[in-house]
Amino acid sequence: MRTAYRTCPICDAVCGLRLTLEGNGKVRSVKGDSDDPLSHGYICPKGASLGVLDEDPDRLRVPMIREGDRWREAGWEEAFETVERGLMGVVEAHGRDAVATYFGNPTFHTMGGIFYRGPLAQALGTRNVYSASTIDQIPKHVACGLLFGNALAISVPDVDRTDHLFILGANPAESHGSLFAAPDLPGRLRALRRRGGKIVVADPRRTRTAELADEHLFVRPGTDACLLFGIVHTLLAENLTAVKVEVEGLQELTRLAAAFTPRAVAPVCGVPAEAIMRLARELAAAPTAAVYTRVGTCTADFGTVTQWLVDVINILTGNLDRPGGVMFTKPATVELPMGRPFAMGRWHSRVRGLPEVLGELPVATLVDELETPGEGQVRAMVTVAGNLVLSAPNGPRLGRALQDLEFMVCVDPYLNETTRLAHVVLPPPRTLQMPHYDLLLLTVTVRNYTRFSPPVLPLEAGQPSEAEIMAKLALIAAGKGAQADPADLDELMLGELLTAGTQMPGSPVMGRDPGELRAELEGDSGPELLLDAMLRLGPYGLSLADLRANPHGIDLGPLEPRLEEMLGTDSGRVRLAPPELTSEITRLRERLDAPPADMVLIGRRQLRSNNSWLHNVPTLVGGSNRCTLHVNPADVAELGLGNHARVRSATGEVVAPVEATEAIMPGVVSLPHGWGHAGSVQRVAAAHAGVNANTLTDDSVVDPLSGNAVFNGVPVTVAPAAEPGSGDG
Numbered sequence: 001m002r003t004a005y006r007t008c009p010i011c012d013a014v015c016g017l018r019l020t021l022e023g024n025g026k027v028r029s030v031k032g033d034s035d036d037p038l039s040h041g042y043i044c045p046k047g048a049s050l051g052v053l054d055e056d057p058d059r060l061r062v063p064m065i066r067e068g069d070r071w072r073e074a075g076w077e078e079a080f081e082t083v084e085r086g087l088m089g090v091v092e093a094h095g096r097d098a099v100a101t102y103f104g105n106p107t108f109h110t111m112g113g114i115f116y117r118g119p120l121a122q123a124l125g126t127r128n129v130y131s132a133s134t135i136d137q138i139p140k141h142v143a144c145g146l147l148f149g150n151a152l153a154i155s156v157p158d159v160d161r162t163d164h165l166f167i168l169g170a171n172p173a174e175s176h177g178s179l180f181a182a183p184d185l186p187g188r189l190r191a192l193r194r195r196g197g198k199i200v201v202a203d204p205r206r207t208r209t210a211e212l213a214d215e216h217l218f219v220r221p222g223t224d225a226c227l228l229f230g231i232v233h234t235l236l237a238e239n240l241t242a243v244k245v246e247v248e249g250l251q252e253l254t255r256l257a258a259a260f261t262p263r264a265v266a267p268v269c270g271v272p273a274e275a276i277m278r279l280a281r282e283l284a285a286a287p288t289a290a291v292y293t294r295v296g297t298c299t300a301d302f303g304t305v306t307q308w309l310v311d312v313i314n315i316l317t318g319n320l321d322r323p324g325g326v327m328f329t330k331p332a333t334v335e336l337p338m339g340r341p342f343a344m345g346r347w348h349s350r351v352r353g354l355p356e357v358l359g360e361l362p363v364a365t366l367v368d369e370l371e372t373p374g375e376g377q378v379r380a381m382v383t384v385a386g387n388l389v390l391s392a393p394n395g396p397r398l399g400r401a402l403q404d405l406e407f408m409v410c411v412d413p414y415l416n417e418t419t420r421l422a423h424v425v426l427p428p429p430r431t432l433q434m435p436h437y438d439l440l441l442l443t444v445t446v447r448n449y450t451r452f453s454p455p456v457l458p459l460e461a462g463q464p465s466e467a468e469i470m471a472k473l474a475l476i477a478a479g480k481g482a483q484a485d486p487a488d489l490d491e492l493m494l495g496e497l498l499t500a501g502t503q504m505p506g507s508p509v510m511g512r513d514p515g516e517l518r519a520e521l522e523g524d525s526g527p528e529l530l531l532d533a534m535l536r537l538g539p540y541g542l543s544l545a546d547l548r549a550n551p552h553g554i555d556l557g558p559l560e561p562r563l564e565e566m567l568g569t570d571s572g573r574v575r576l577a578p579p580e581l582t583s584e585i586t587r588l589r590e591r592l593d594a595p596p597a598d599m600v601l602i603g604r605r606q607l608r609s610n611n612s613w614l615h616n617v618p619t620l621v622g623g624s625n626r627c628t629l630h631v632n633p634a635d636v637a638e639l640g641l642g643n644h645a646r647v648r649s650a651t652g653e654v655v656a657p658v659e660a661t662e663a664i665m666p667g668v669v670s671l672p673h674g675w676g677h678a679g680s681v682q683r684v685a686a687a688h689a690g691v692n693a694n695t696l697t698d699d700s701v702v703d704p705l706s707g708n709a710v711f712n713g714v715p716v717t718v719a720p721a722a723e724p725g726s727g728d729g
């Protein structure tokens with residue numbers, strides 16, 4: 001038996017884990033690491049299942065090649081040669097924009113994903129770069145870009161010190177937080193109330209988070225911008241503001257807010273005017289307060305305006321960049337000044353003219369790029385760690401379009417609803433065979449903190465790491481061929497990083513020789529060397545050796561004010577009223593008079609799911625983790641629903657089991673995403689198939705400013721249905 005320590009790679013909470021392994025490498029148990037200074041031993045059911053997940057017999061171990069509808073195992077050399085022929089054939093015949101790439105959610109966690117996504121996209125040289133960002137948080141980046149001149153200036157609520165927390169469109173008690181790395185959020189929320197603080201939640205569902213709160217308000221889906229504008233209006237009209245940072249545009253903001261009186265917005269958002277005014281007064285009066293929102297409002301209409309308003313309220317109440325408010329993490333790794341000052345829309349998508357943000361185009365329009373003939377039509381795809389058929393709006397349409405591709409290669413451990421459409425699937429090693437450093441999430445931790453996890457198990461002879469697979473793909477795309485050495489790309493990347501670092505004003509290695517620095521780096525693989533470099537260039541003077549010597553992680557202290565370092569605006573001030581938002585605010589004003597849809601669909605996350613890919617773990621499916629339609633009992637009665645309901649939208653229909661619950665507001669139904677595994681070769685998942693919620697979501701509807709998908713507030717009709725397969729109906 002031996003013990004190994006590791007950061008859980010599954011969600012944003014970055015919990016420390018303590019694994020016990022048998023001599024043969026089999027995982028005996030997974031517990032929380034009580035010596036981790038951030039997670040203090042916290043673990044959830046998914047983290048506890050990491051061993052079972054990692055040992056899943058349905059995981060791919062060798063590359064798979066599809067011929068017609070038959071899959072066969074292949075060696076790595078043959079697989080990479082097939083990729084070279086497939087990809088370069090399309091590039092030569094149709095040009096580089098004919099290849100698209102999608103980076104799915106886990107590429108934000110894995111070192112292979114984080115370090116090699118950029119180089120792979122660059123080597124492909126295509127404008128068709130897509131990632132989970134545009135079905136998730138791109139509105140937040142755009143709002144931060146416009147406000148702070150820095151799309152990466154994402155603040156986190158200082159949950160452990162705040163007196164008042166207002167949460168909308170997030171359910172951290174079940175999702176464990178998002179762009180907000182704070183293990184054991186349920187415990188942190190309870191502690192907030194124990195010390196006399198207040199929590200208010202606005203959500204179309206009374207969630208577990210709402211149950212932990214002092215107050216819950218039902219808000220109609222897609223109308224948070226109205227609710228928040230009502231708060232801004234009150235703060236300004238009642239002189240409740242206490243701005244503590246340098247801003248510009250306060251007058252313009254007052255003008256923009258004028259139409260959004262609490263009385264005008266109340267009938268739209270469903271929150272009474274008195275409650276809106278009281279919310280504003282309480283936020284202003286609290287010694288410290290933080291407003292936090294996430295995926296519920298990012299993936300809804302007016303996503304960008306809503307993200308902007310959240311920070312506007314944090315600024316107006318004096319809570320931006322101060323303890324107890326919302327603050328910026330100071331990560332251990334260097335922050336390269338990328339994207340400052342912020343620019344977007346540097347190019348647009350071919351078919352719908354949607355804007356580029358952070359080098360990417362919106363996933364919602366990928367299907368148009370696949371289906372629409374003409375120069376630049378997408379004819380090949382590279383996907384890494386994603387399952388677009390279940391995750392993208394109108395996923396089934398996208399799935400049909402993917403079947404017409406000339407070539408598709410996926411880096412994924414599973415044959416899932418999307419990768420089964422590929423020609424080649426390249427499986428990464430098991431999680432426990434890879435080093436882990438949550439580079440992105442460690443920039444949004446609730447305390448400054450760092451932790452590195454070396455591989456627990458060795459690679460097999462001849463088995464490439466995920467970094468090597470990604471590097472190979474990049475080298476193939478760059479025309480260097482399937483035989484090229486991944487280490488060459490690592491050296492190129494290290495050289496670029498160290499050169500940039502030695503030229504950065506204020507850098508601890510400013511003016512030093514990059515070659516000399518390269519010789520000092522330590523690490524067993526490309527990603528480890530890159531991490532060592534980023535740590536040495538970082539603000540704490542740490543190195544990989546320091547992190548290896550501290551397997552439980554290192555606490556780097558509480559968050560401290562640092563807005564000045566984060567700001568990227570030309571004026572050096574926060575832009576309270578960016579003119580780029582004007583058209584959307586006009587549209588929002590028009591929305592005040594528009595009648596709402598009778599019935600709308602929203603999503604929800606489930607404690608034992610993680611998007612589309614944990615449903616093959618027996619301990620995580622069944623019981624409460626089922627794909628059901630939540631419907632308010634009043635709607636059940638009015639619609640005459642029995643055990644099943646047929647839900648129809650502009651794009652498609654599904655039949656799902658009905659779960660009547662007072663926890664959802666009337667006029668709203670909720671279906672979780674990530675299900676729809678009928679016919680899957682993943683045996684457990686197929687037995688708990690559920691339906692694909694993204695059959696109902698509409699790819700033609702986006703948040704216009706950011707291009708983000710809209711999953712919440714989808715107009716639907718709901719009618720009684722017989723159980724599928726029962727023969728009647």
Ligand SMILES: Nc1nc2c(c(=O)[nH]1)N[C@H]1C(S)=C(S)[C@@H](COP(=O)(O)OP(=O)(O)OC[C@H]3O[C@@H](n4cnc5c(=O)[nH]c(N)nc54)[C@H](O)[C@@H]3O)O[C@H]1N2
Pocket residue numbers: 103104105106110132135136295299384385386387388390391392411412413414416428431466603604610611612613672673674693694697711
């Ligand atoms: N209707 C609706 N749709 C949604 C959402 C919603 O709220 N409602 N949420 C959206 C959001 S926020 C997101 S982030 C997306 C997520 O959607 P995707 O980006 O598709 O990500 P996942 O569903 O998490 O799929 C992860 C895939 O990565 C693979 N994987 C796991 N670990 C690794 C690894 O280490 N390496 C590699 N190469 N692969 C790995 C898994 O096998 C799985 O196939 O879904 C979006 N879709």
Ligand SMILES: Nc1nc2c(c(=O)[nH]1)N[C@H]1C(S)=C(S)[C@@H](COP(=O)(O)OP(=O)(O)OC[C@H]3O[C@@H](n4cnc5c(=O)[nH]c(N)nc54)[C@H](O)[C@@H]3O)O[C@H]1N2
Pocket residue numbers: 011012105136168169170171172174175176177178202203204205207219220221222223224293294295296297300602603604605606607608609610611712713
């Ligand atoms: N257990 C679990 N954890 C996860 C995931 C998972 O699938 N399962 N996925 C991970 C990923 S990829 C992400 S991005 C994060 C997301 O983390 P969160 O942002 O916390 O996501 P959700 O739990 O979906 O919470 C969104 C909430 O918004 C509500 N909502 C829907 N529409 C609206 C609206 O218009 N207005 C308002 N105010 N609320 C609305 C929903 O009812 C829901 O309660 O979670 C991560 N963690």
Ligand code: SF4
Pocket residue numbers: 008009010011012013014015042043044045046047048176183
């Ligand atoms: S909360 Fe997230 S990071 Fe923590 S154990 Fe669960 S899945 Fe892993």
Ligand SMILES: [Mo]
Pocket residue numbers: 105132136
């Ligand atoms: Mo996400």
